[in-house]
Amino acid sequence: MLSVAEARARIVGSLQPTGAEIVALAEASGRVLAAPVVARLAQPPHDVSAMDGFALRAADGAVGARLRVIGAAPAGHPFGGAIGPGEAVHVFTGSVMPEGADAVTAQEDAVSDDTSITLHEAVRAGRHIRRKGQDFHEGETLLEIGRRLTARDIGLAAAANHPWLAVHRRPVIAVLATGDEIAMPGETIPPGGIVSSNSHALAAFIRARGGVPIILPIAADDRAVIAATAEAASRADLLVTTGGASVGTHDLVQTGLGERGLEVDFWKIAMRPGKPLMFGHLGALPVLGVPGNPVSSLVCGLLFLKPAIERLSGLPGDAPPSEPARCTAALPANDHRADHLRATLARSADGVWDVTPFPVQDSSMLQRLALADALLLRAPNAPAEAEGAMVQVIRLAENGL
Amino acid sequence: MLSVAEARARIVGSLQPTGAEIVALAEASGRVLAAPVVARLAQPPHDVSAMDGFALRAADGAVGARLRVIGAAPAGHPFGGAIGPGEAVHVFTGSVMPEGADAVTAQEDAVSDDTSITLHEAVRAGRHIRRKGQDFHEGETLLEIGRRLTARDIGLAAAANHPWLAVHRRPVIAVLATGDEIAMPGETIPPGGIVSSNSHALAAFIRARGGVPIILPIAADDRAVIAATAEAASRADLLVTTGGASVGTHDLVQTGLGERGLEVDFWKIAMRPGKPLMFGHLGALPVLGVPGNPVSSLVCGLLFLKPAIERLSGLPGDAPPSEPARCTAALPANDHRADHLRATLARSADGVWDVTPFPVQDSSMLQRLALADALLLRAPNAPAEAEGAMVQVIRLAENGL
Numbered sequence: 001m002l003s004v005a006e007a008r009a010r011i012v013g014s015l016q017p018t019g020a021e022i023v024a025l026a027e028a029s030g031r032v033l034a035a036p037v038v039a040r041l042a043q044p045p046h047d048v049s050a051m052d053g054f055a056l057r058a059a060d061g062a063v064g065a066r067l068r069v070i071g072a073a074p075a076g077h078p079f080g081g082a083i084g085p086g087e088a089v090h091v092f093t094g095s096v097m098p099e100g101a102d103a104v105t106a107q108e109d110a111v112s113d114d115t116s117i118t119l120h121e122a123v124r125a126g127r128h129i130r131r132k133g134q135d136f137h138e139g140e141t142l143l144e145i146g147r148r149l150t151a152r153d154i155g156l157a158a159a160a161n162h163p164w165l166a167v168h169r170r171p172v173i174a175v176l177a178t179g180d181e182i183a184m185p186g187e188t189i190p191p192g193g194i195v196s197s198n199s200h201a202l203a204a205f206i207r208a209r210g211g212v213p214i215i216l217p218i219a220a221d222d223r224a225v226i227a228a229t230a231e232a233a234s235r236a237d238l239l240v241t242t243g244g245a246s247v248g249t250h251d252l253v254q255t256g257l258g259e260r261g262l263e264v265d266f267w268k269i270a271m272r273p274g275k276p277l278m279f280g281h282l283g284a285l286p287v288l289g290v291p292g293n294p295v296s297s298l299v300c301g302l303l304f305l306k307p308a309i310e311r312l313s314g315l316p317g318d319a320p321p322s323e324p325a326r327c328t329a330a331l332p333a334n335d336h337r338a339d340h341l342r343a344t345l346a347r348s349a350d351g352v353w354d355v356t357p358f359p360v361q362d363s364s365m366l367q368r369l370a371l372a373d374a375l376l377l378r379a380p381n382a383p384a385e386a387e388g389a390m391v392q393v394i395r396l397a398e399n400g401l
Numbered sequence: 402m403l404s405v406a407e408a409r410a411r412i413v414g415s416l417q418p419t420g421a422e423i424v425a426l427a428e429a430s431g432r433v434l435a436a437p438v439v440a441r442l443a444q445p446p447h448d449v450s451a452m453d454g455f456a457l458r459a460a461d462g463a464v465g466a467r468l469r470v471i472g473a474a475p476a477g478h479p480f481g482g483a484i485g486p487g488e489a490v491h492v493f494t495g496s497v498m499p500e501g502a503d504a505v506t507a508q509e510d511a512v513s514d515d516t517s518i519t520l521h522e523a524v525r526a527g528r529h530i531r532r533k534g535q536d537f538h539e540g541e542t543l544l545e546i547g548r549r550l551t552a553r554d555i556g557l558a559a560a561a562n563h564p565w566l567a568v569h570r571r572p573v574i575a576v577l578a579t580g581d582e583i584a585m586p587g588e589t590i591p592p593g594g595i596v597s598s599n600s601h602a603l604a605a606f607i608r609a610r611g612g613v614p615i616i617l618p619i620a621a622d623d624r625a626v627i628a629a630t631a632e633a634a635s636r637a638d639l640l641v642t643t644g645g646a647s648v649g650t651h652d653l654v655q656t657g658l659g660e661r662g663l664e665v666d667f668w669k670i671a672m673r674p675g676k677p678l679m680f681g682h683l684g685a686l687p688v689l690g691v692p693g694n695p696v697s698s699l700v701c702g703l704l705f706l707k708p709a710i711e712r713l714s715g716l717p718g719d720a721p722p723s724e725p726a727r728c729t730a731a732l733p734a735n736d737h738r739a740d741h742l743r744a745t746l747a748r749s750a751d752g753v754w755d756v757t758p759f760p761v762q763d764s765s766m767l768q769r770l771a772l773a774d775a776l777l778l779r780a781p782n783a784p785a786e787a788e789g790a791m792v793q794v795i796r797l798a799e800n801g802l
Binding site: 026028029041043044046048050073074075076078093094095134136143150153155156157158160161162164180181182184190192193195196198200201202207208221292293294301323324351352365366370372390397400401 | 427544560
């Protein structure tokens with residue numbers, strides 16, 4: 001059986017980022033840059049005033065000096081002339097510095113009437129001036145390829161005069177749920193059957209991580225049906241199957257797709273929940289088979305599908321970030337499988353996370369997973385830990401789950 | 402001047418959640434429930450097998466017992482008959498327990514041929530059975546009103562047989578940028594002007610937080626134009642203006658909207674960056690005026706607009722969560738304004754965040770904000786701190802910024 005890290009590396013290593021597309025700036029938030037954002041202008045574009053006040057020559061800036069106000073330069077309306085000795089121009093935050101001026105006195109540091117000001121504070125050269133290019137220079141690379149764009153980045157790209165950005169196409173990820181026993185919500189449930197939940201949760205997760213989910217029709221437990229349904233998804237960037245990935249008599253995904261040429265890379269991971277994870281290729285289509293039970297399916301989604309989506313989206317595809325927490329319960333020694341205990345988090349008075357695993361960890365219990373805040377990570381063969389030990393956790397909602 | 406907390410409380414306290422709408426399950430992720438999700442069935446719907454194996458009577462479960470296999474019950478195809486003494490039925494994970502059976506032996510704990518099995522392990526009553534309703538019971542409330550739905554919640558609602566969910570309508574938030582000096586990206590920039598960035602960044606932030614942004618046309622520095630543009634947004638749930646909220650000669654939002662009946666609740670906060678924050682109402686329309694400079698505008702977005710969007714969306718509207726970090730630099734004593742230092746984060750070897758504020762904190766530097774990971778919080782009149790002091794930070798990307 002592979003380790004979680006090896007399995008992730010093999011999945012991510014076999015995937016290529018999608019191609020680039022051009023999207024409007026307003027649509028680019030959360031997308032991953034496929035070309036750098038280079039400043040098309042300097043910001044600020046000129047030396048500008050950093051205050052509401054008066055632009056003047058520092059040579060005239062002695063306390064008590066009285067200067068003639070020869071005009072105003074509101075933002076967007078630069079002063080047309082030049083400032084000479086004994087002269088000042090009314091400026092505002094962002095106003096272009098008038099020619100001849102080399103300093104600004106703040107409004108509150110001068111007394112003004114309609115035509116003149118008297119300085120209360122000495123003004124030295126350069127005072128209250130924001131220099132051209134202080135934020136960025138024309139031609140400067142502001143945002144690198146492979147960056148997932150934040151709201152701040154969108155503002156920066158706008159300021160750098162980009163109405164369009166080149167980003168990686170959202171990966172299209174088809175989700176195939178199999179099983180004679182499952183029905184879509186609201187539809188007739190077969191005898192002894194249940195309502196499909198994995199495909200809906202996985203689709204929401206895919207969307208939250210920036211992918212485009214396609215929920216394929218539920219495939220009956222029939223190899224030909226499974227194969228035909230999966231082949232309908234051959235133009236997707238990734239096919240995720242749920243259920244049917246273990247070795248039971250009724251686990252038909254591997255055999256059904258195998259007849260169509262599925263090449264299986266691996267199908268067992270030393271982890272709990274979720275041992276029967278399968279990864280392979282059906283022609284050019286990567287196929288990730290996650291277990292059928294809901295908790296395993298979503299834990300595998302977090303550990304393997306998230307990096308896969310990120311890799312397809314132009315990101316490195318790292319493991320979901322873990323962080324330290326203090327365990328409020330003693331933990332038994334672990335066996336050879338990496339364990340992922342469903343747990344709640346609470347901030348303790350000292351600011352550290354307190355993590356409390358649920359006492360029952362049955363992988364069929366979806367409600368328990370929904371109420372969890374994090375997975376508590378237990379390495380293979382980890383020794384027993386006393387209450388209060390520091391452990392690593394992966395937060396769920398924060399990772400799109 | 403108000404404190405940050407008082408201002409937030411007054412904003413949030415004046416807002417009401419939007420009404421409910423029905424959306425398809427597939428569209429409900431990230432939305433806030435306006436009605437509880439109640440289980441429409443039990444999960445599992447019957448006692449079911451927890452393993453691939455054989456259902457039998459525990460009375461027959463002695464080591465070495467040989468039982469006749471009278472049928473199979475794959476998932477979705479319950480066994481029609483009943484199990485009698487000396488009989489067993491082949492079952493799979495999730496199979497409905499056949500009538501008469503009260504235990505399951507795992508496949509690996511028995512030797513089977515076509516018609517019979519011999520037990521290798523004793524089987525006690527109840528072994529490997531998942532009881533009806535172990536995950537949830539029919540009629541049980543699974544998800545409460547006011548919960549923001551995760552991908553896991555979508556799976557749980559699906560399992561509970563809900564194809565539709567009642568959620569709060571996405572709040573519509575209009576963004577009005579004012580100023581003669583600003584242009585849309587790619588359009589002609591006026592002399593001495595700059596490209597609009599705040600409205601694009603705020604729109605991306607609003608979308609990331611679950612709102613529907615409307616970017617209004619840029620309003621010239623003219624009271625009538627500002628008022629007319631703002632009034633066109635009267636059906637929005639919130640109007641956000643950027644720029645024009647301070648007291649300079651060219652700050653026309655308050656006067657322009659004032660002529661149309663703007664009632665200002667407050668307009669100064671004891672904070673940096675961002676002192677001139679305005680909140681009020683234009684008729685029934687709440688109006689939040691954030692400063693014009695890009696960093697202040699987005700910091701105010703995080704501190705005030707985020708709780709406002711959450712409140713409109715049906716959530717409490719709490720302050721963005723802060724967490725502890727260790728400061729890698731000494732900090733001077735603070736003045737009477739709460740400070741929000743742009744900073745980078747790195748995990749130290751002991752798992753604690755190390756936070757490093759940028760040495761220059763000019764609020765016009767958008768590139769610096771884009772490269773920041775967090776705001777380092779400095780309370781009003783906070784004393785000086787030595788290098789290594791523990792402080793509180795608010796992470797940016799994790800809060801949608």
